[in-house]
Amino acid sequence: MDKNIRKRLEQDLEVAISRLRQMSGAVAVEEIPGAIGDNSPFADEVDEIQANERREIGFATRELLVERVNRLSAALDRLSEGEYGTCVECAEEISPARLHAMPEVQTCVRCQDRIERLGRQYEPEETELQLDED
């Protein structure tokens, strides 16, 4: 089982990172000034509002992707340390079905429910995301 899980985590991680890279590229291109042609001032304004909306959606998605990348690499670390599949809160085993649906989870259903009820975002460890810039 471990081998398959590792493969899946690595694949998911790769996909998430490449999406993140594509997204960073798209944002950079959009921010080049003078990209909008000689439209009327009103059209410029509408374009700008739409561009801002797109950027905000982009940032939100980007944040989710960064979180996913962090969770996936943390899961790979845990797999190496033999802690994978164990709830970080209560040390019970996480159900295989849950791991199958979300291989990067670190908590069992019960702890997840409790955490969500408490309304805090669960951050088990401070993981800095580092992408190679090229």
Ligand SMILES: [Zn+2]
């Ligand atoms: Zn638990």
